[in-house]
Amino acid sequence: MGSKYLIFLGCAIPYRVSAYEISARKVLSKLGVELVEMPEFNCCGLPLDPVSHEAMLILAARNLALAEQQGLNILTLCPGCAGTLKKVNKILKEDKTLREQINAHLKEAGLEFKGTVTTKHIMQALTEDIGLETIRKAITKPLTNLKVAEHNGCHILRPKEYIGFDNPEDPQTLKTLIEATSATCLDYIDETECCGAPSVGVSDKVALQLARDKLSHIKMVNAQALITICPFCHIMYDTNELRIEKMFNETYGIPVLHYPQLLGLAMGIPPEELAFNELRVDATKIVKQVTEGAKQE
Amino acid sequence: MAETTPAKEPIKASEIDPKFKYEIAKMHGGEKLLRCFQCGTCTSDCPVARYSDTYRPRQIIRMAQLGLRNRVLNSDTLWLCAACFTCTDRCPQDVEVASVIRVLRNLAAEKGCVPxxxxxxxxxxxxxxxxxxxxxxxxxxxxxxxxxxxxxxxxxxxxxxxxxxxxxxxxxxxxxxxxx
Structure with a gap:
């Protein structure tokens, strides 16, 4: 279909989650998606919502106004960014008074929000624009013997009134995308529960307990890997897995893959191009299983 | 940031600001505060409340409705919300619980109370x-x-x-x- 988007990286990904970006770009390019870099973008605004809702609205609107100048729809890898840009776009389109207030701030920098672009998270773009059919056709090494679990995270689903994507109580999109690779996606307790990331820095204890809860539920069903689609959730489960293991004196050893890494493997992209070496929890075992399994067939 | 219990001391009438709830209801996201009838769905579904001894969204909403301005705005507990929006999605009264908490945080931030x-x-x-x-x-x-x-x-x-x-x-x- 030759989809073309403006890619909005946000802050967390260039800061410390490069494996997600590397694998996403590889996979999207192979699927024929064209990504245009977004000049002069700033933080989506979400991190400032707790201290100033107004600042959040302005920061998001500034990004939307920049995208409008380019005349391209936005694609994000981070659900927090996608959720914020979607929500603010909807609010400002519907509320004329608020739009005028926010535009008065943007005017200080010569910008204006008009409400002419849409934002999609990569998962939404994969299912709605690129399509499962195209993805299935691109699979050359089906991951038939792999059993994984998924974690959607919150901001891709909630609040449903603003996000309007999938069913927040029983989401299916990520499962379907995982199953498109022929891997099995296992059910487990509290799948839609928060990873705890937003509480880091306020109470690490609470945050890590939430992540630990998920890891223990995932271990219970013997998942070989956990699949995420959010940089923050990934940090909680991958970067912090060792910390959680020490804190609770438990062993998990569950590799945490960004969905594009999983999809990339199934599309036959060499693992060394999918940044597995950037992961904190060693994923060699499943990468080996996938690549050697394919050779045997 | 240490967790502190916000409401163990008896409430004095002099603490109550009867207009506080209307101030919140005027702010973006706080409009539906008055609809809350304290059913507790928010607290029972809150993942943070499961592990925190003090964070209880229902209690925060009640304090806001009662007008306990200083007590709620000075409370560290306010900052524990993970903004997962489970409470907002499941509230039978359609109160945007997480947004009301965000409004309260914004008011606290204006006073300089920010982690x-x-x-x-x-x-x-x-x-x-x-x-x-x-x-x-x-x-x-x-x-x-x-x-x-x-x-x-x-x-x-x-x-x-x-x-x-x-x-x-x-x-x-x-x-x-x-x-x-």
Whole structure:
């Protein structure tokens, strides 16, 4: 279909989650998606919502106004960014008074929000624009013997009134995308529960307990890997897995893959191009299983 | 930040600000505060409440309805919400619980009650446009990772758009966003 988007990286990904970006770009390019870099973008605004809702609205609107100048729809890898840009776009389109207030701030920098672009998270773009059919056709090494679990995270689903994507109580999109690779996606307790990331820095204890809860539920069903689609959730489960293991004196050893890494493997992209070496929890075992399994067939 | 219990002391009538709830209901996201009938769905479904001894969204909403302005705004507990929006989605009265809590946080921030982590992010946004200061090493490494260069930011333009925001006006006065 030759989809073309403006890619909005946000802050967390260039800061410390490069494996997600590397694998996403590889996979999207192979699927024929064209990504245009977004000049002069700033933080989506979400991190400032707790201290100033107004600042959040302005920061998001500034990004939307920049995208409008380019005349391209936005694609994000981070659900927090996608959720914020979607929500603010909807609010400002519907509320004329608020739009005028926010535009008065943007005017200080010569910008204006008009409400002419849409934002999609990569998962939404994969299912709605690129399509499962195209993805299935691109699979050359089906991951038939792999059993994984998924974690959607919150901001891709909630609040449903603003996000309007999938069913927040029983989401299916990520499962379907995982199953498109022929891997099995296992059910487990509290799948839609928060990873705890937003509480880091306020109470690490609470945050890590939430992540630990998920890891223990995932271990219970013997998942070989956990699949995420959010940089923050990934940090909680991958970067912090060792910390959680020490804190609770438990062993998990569950590799945490960004969905594009999983999809990339199934599309036959060499693992060394999918940044597995950037992961904190060693994923060699499943990468080996996938690549050697394919050779045997 | 230590967890403190917000409501163990008896409530005095002099603490109550009867107009507080209307002030909240006028703010974006706080409109439906008055609909809450204290069923407790928010607290029972809250993942943070499961592990915190003090964070109870229903209690925060009740304190706001009662008008316990200082008690709720000075409470550290307010900052524990993970903004997962489970409460908002499941509230039978359609109260945007997480948004009411965000409104309360905004009011607390105006008074200077903000955990350090948020101050750091605000300072970083003013300086670079990003919530985190992206290390030079990371930016340089992109080339070896076959990633395109990080687009050049425009922090000056970001600062211009934020200069009339109350929270950042405190910044200029005190040298850091909303200092304590």
């Amino acid at each position: 350090q982590v948020f101050k750091d992010q605000a300072a970083s946004i003013l300086e670079s446009g990003y919530a985190y200061k992206i290390p030079e090493l990371r930016i340089k490494k992109r080339e070896s990772q076959c990633l395109p260069p990080l687009p050049k930011g425009n922090p000056e333009s970001v600062r211009k758009t934020l200069k009339n925001v109350k929270f950042f006006q405190n910044t200029e006065k005190k040298g850091e966003p909303s200092g304590q």
